[in-house]
Amino acid sequence: MVTLAEVAQHAGVSASTVSYVLSGKRSISATTRLRVEQSIRELGYHPNAGARALASSRSNIIALMVPLRTDMYVPVMMEIAIAVATTARMHGYDVLLLTGEEGPDAVRRVTGSGLADAMILMDVQLDDERLPLLRGSGQPSVLIGLPADTTGLTCVDLDWSATGALCVEHLAKLGHHDIAVIGEAPAVYERHTGFAERTLDGLRVRARELGLRVLHRPCEGGYDAMAVTLARILDERPGTTGFVVQNESAVEPLLALLRQQGRAVPEDVSVVAICPDQVAVQASVRLTSVGIPAPDMGRYAVERLIATLEGRAAGEVVLLAPELTVRASSGPAPAAS
Amino acid sequence: MVTLAEVAQHAGVSASTVSYVLSGKRSISATTRLRVEQSIRELGYHPNAGARALASSRSNIIALMVPLRTDMYVPVMMEIAIAVATTARMHGYDVLLLTGEEGPDAVRRVTGSGLADAMILMDVQLDDERLPLLRGSGQPSVLIGLPADTTGLTCVDLDWSATGALCVEHLAKLGHHDIAVIGEAPAVYERHTGFAERTLDGLRVRARELGLRVLHRPCEGGYDAMAVTLARILDERPGTTGFVVQNESAVEPLLALLRQQGRAVPEDVSVVAICPDQVAVQASVRLTSVGIPAPDMGRYAVERLIATLEGRAAGEVVLLAPELTVRASSGPAPAAS
DNA sequence: ATAGGTTGTCGAAGCGCTTCGACTGCTTTT
DNA sequence: AAAAGCAGTCGAAGCGCTTCGACAACCTAT
Numbered sequence: 001m002v003t004l005a006e007v008a009q010h011a012g013v014s015a016s017t018v019s020y021v022l023s024g025k026r027s028i029s030a031t032t033r034l035r036v037e038q039s040i041r042e043l044g045y046h047p048n049a050g051a052r053a054l055a056s057s058r059s060n061i062i063a064l065m066v067p068l069r070t071d072m073y074v075p076v077m078m079e080i081a082i083a084v085a086t087t088a089r090m091h092g093y094d095v096l097l098l099t100g101e102e103g104p105d106a107v108r109r110v111t112g113s114g115l116a117d118a119m120i121l122m123d124v125q126l127d128d129e130r131l132p133l134l135r136g137s138g139q140p141s142v143l144i145g146l147p148a149d150t151t152g153l154t155c156v157d158l159d160w161s162a163t164g165a166l167c168v169e170h171l172a173k174l175g176h177h178d179i180a181v182i183g184e185a186p187a188v189y190e191r192h193t194g195f196a197e198r199t200l201d202g203l204r205v206r207a208r209e210l211g212l213r214v215l216h217r218p219c220e221g222g223y224d225a226m227a228v229t230l231a232r233i234l235d236e237r238p239g240t241t242g243f244v245v246q247n248e249s250a251v252e253p254l255l256a257l258l259r260q261q262g263r264a265v266p267e268d269v270s271v272v273a274i275c276p277d278q279v280a281v282q283a284s285v286r287l288t289s290v291g292i293p294a295p296d297m298g299r300y301a302v303e304r305l306i307a308t309l310e311g312r313a314a315g316e317v318v319l320l321a322p323e324l325t326v327r328a329s330s331g332p333a334p335a336a337s
Numbered sequence: 338m339v340t341l342a343e344v345a346q347h348a349g350v351s352a353s354t355v356s357y358v359l360s361g362k363r364s365i366s367a368t369t370r371l372r373v374e375q376s377i378r379e380l381g382y383h384p385n386a387g388a389r390a391l392a393s394s395r396s397n398i399i400a401l402m403v404p405l406r407t408d409m410y411v412p413v414m415m416e417i418a419i420a421v422a423t424t425a426r427m428h429g430y431d432v433l434l435l436t437g438e439e440g441p442d443a444v445r446r447v448t449g450s451g452l453a454d455a456m457i458l459m460d461v462q463l464d465d466e467r468l469p470l471l472r473g474s475g476q477p478s479v480l481i482g483l484p485a486d487t488t489g490l491t492c493v494d495l496d497w498s499a500t501g502a503l504c505v506e507h508l509a510k511l512g513h514h515d516i517a518v519i520g521e522a523p524a525v526y527e528r529h530t531g532f533a534e535r536t537l538d539g540l541r542v543r544a545r546e547l548g549l550r551v552l553h554r555p556c557e558g559g560y561d562a563m564a565v566t567l568a569r570i571l572d573e574r575p576g577t578t579g580f581v582v583q584n585e586s587a588v589e590p591l592l593a594l595l596r597q598q599g600r601a602v603p604e605d606v607s608v609v610a611i612c613p614d615q616v617a618v619q620a621s622v623r624l625t626s627v628g629i630p631a632p633d634m635g636r637y638a639v640e641r642l643i644a645t646l647e648g649r650a651a652g653e654v655v656l657l658a659p660e661l662t663v664r665a666s667s668g669p670a671p672a673a674s
Numbered sequence: 675a676t677a678g679g680t681t682g683t684c685g686a687a688g689c690g691c692t693t694c695g696a697c698t699g700c701t702t703t704t
Numbered sequence: 705a706a707a708a709g710c711a712g713t714c715g716a717a718g719c720g721c722t723t724c725g726a727c728a729a730c731c732t733a734t
């Protein structure tokens with residue numbers, strides 16, 4: 001293993017000079033810099049991470065806490081994680097992968113040991129138990145998701161409330177009056193995950209303003225669960241012509257079931273999904289959808305975090321505006337029979 | 338921030354004693370140990386990760402390199418990643434998330450800087466450019482996937498060749514003669530990803546032994562691509578009654594298209610999928626499938642790695658035996674018309 | 675009783691880096 | 705021409721921990 005001292009000796013300068021060449025924190029003459037850089041290359045020098053962390057008390061690591069539940073759409077999580085890792089690298093940071101499993105302890109451990117300089121938390125619940133710790137520790141952090149109380153916290157999220165409103169507006173404009181919302185699995189609501197509740201609220205409020213009727217049903221993914229849920233919905237509100245689907249894994253089953261029952265999409269019923277664009281275009285009917293900008297969320301989170309680390313920013317909530325793309329699954333409501 | 342020295346002072350012992358209490362590397366009297374542990378708790382001490390890494394030259398971090406491509410089934414990646422993180426934590430290790438993007442440079446960086454003690458590589462290609470570096474660096478590592486040359490490497494993977502054979506055997510036993518294989522996206526074959534090629538080889542060899550005809554077609558996911566692929570297959574081999582699907586995102590489209598064409602599953606055609614069990618049971622027809630044991634793969638990888646770090650193991654290839662579960666998508670071949 | 679082991683503890687020497695103050699020659703200002 | 709400033713470099717002091725050798729104090733065998 002090559003050390004700073006060896007590079008210094010090879011280049012004929014002192015260790016501190018090499019350090020300053022590396023960090024750029026003091027001016028170095030062009031000739032010296034070149035010589036040092038040459039030595040670094042020749043010897044294949046890599047600064048030792050531990051020594052660096054010890055001396056500077058900065059690890060250049062960002063901790064990312066991902067949920068290990070699988071009841072939410074996993075590819076979105078993965079996309080966010082990858083965006084976080086990629087963006088972090090662009091800024092010279094590495095990413096430590098923490099699972100939600102450890103819970104608050106992980107926050108304590110990472111904060112206390114100086115393992116990471118900052119944290120990103122995903123899958124934030126409205127009343128998340130990690131938040132008091134985070135506030136108390138003074139650890140720079142960004143939440144992906146919106147808890148109930150955001151004082152002193154930096155949060156990045158899709159504006160789910162606006163997302164819900166947008167879906168219902170689209171259907172209203174097309175003349176639909178009875179809307180059914182296929183929600184996430186019941187467990188998601190039970191643990192008060194912000195995005196699910198906010199979507200529903202935003203949707204309901206706008207629906208009321210527009211004079212639409214809304215029926216909301218949580219739904220596990222898969223065909224069997226969807227079949228039961230759909231049957232109940234059509235039983236209770238036979239006139240339902242618009243569907244908003246938030247649970248990605250219910251989308252395809254819904255389309256298949258509707259087809260099977262002879263209800264044409266979009267002639268008889270319209271479907272609006274809340275899902276990544278890639279899913280929307282790969283479905284059996286190209287779906288009118290509000291996209292989930294996972295990469296943006298990851299990227300923003302890292303950028304906010306680094307701004308905070310550099311003292312360029314403080315607690316703040318960033319809500320990304322939702323965008324609805326009209327595709328082939330929504331159309332004018334059928335004339336009332 | 339509380340330091341070792343402060344704990345030592347509080348407990349009335351020397352710093353080294355506290356260190357030995359923590360590591361258990363020398364015997365400590367019960368009374369002293371208790372006193373030290375008490376002080377640690379009272380002061381809320383957490384060892385500093387950087388200092389530890391510097392002094393011991395072990396970071397207790399495992400680097401996990403995940404592909405950032407999205408042309409392969411993402412949830413499997415995520416499941417592996419989560420299993421890796423969870424297992425690693427159980428052994429006192431943290432996980433650093435590296436994206437494939439950096440490629441060989443990441444290996445150099447992590448190896449050189451002592452950031453991580455070991456690496457796990459996913460999405461290994463048959464002739465992976467990271468391998469020479471890995472061999473050269475002496476960095477302990479485990480591959481999830483099987484390259485062409487495994488000398489000196491530790492690898493964990495599903496036995497894809499046996500998987501392919503298993504699928505074809507099942508269909509043969511049911512009396513099918515003409516088999517079509519819906520493969521991964523062409524790009525996956527082009528970059529010589531081991532698992533795709535091995536599956537195909539295993540399947541073909543066994544098919545020849547059993548006297549079956551096999552037609553293989555790579556296929557992007559989604560309805561449109563699948564429609565084209567299916568049309569071509571049925572055009573070339575109208576008598577095809579058995580399908581083996583490796584590309585997860587082609588499965589549902591295939592089922593929908595067959596249904597649409599009036600071919601009943603499993604009465605007219607049988608479908609065997611290679612996918613996680615969860616996907617198999619959630620599909621519109623409960624799929625006969627060979628499962629992908631993602632959590633096992635992650636867990637094994639970490640356990641091998643830790644064994645290597647502790648000098649309890651050397652390079653070795655672990656192939657997990659595939660298991661086929663019969664569900665509702667496969668049945669006896671229809672009588673020849 | 676004495677040589678030889680154990681057991682439990684301490685002190686000190688680093689691990690490889692960052693960073694602060696100090697110093698040397700210059701160039702600029704007055 | 706002296707004072708002041710600046711660019712460029714160095715030496716040394718740590719950062720908080722692990723680990724090695726040393727050394728008491730005690731226990732066992734002869």
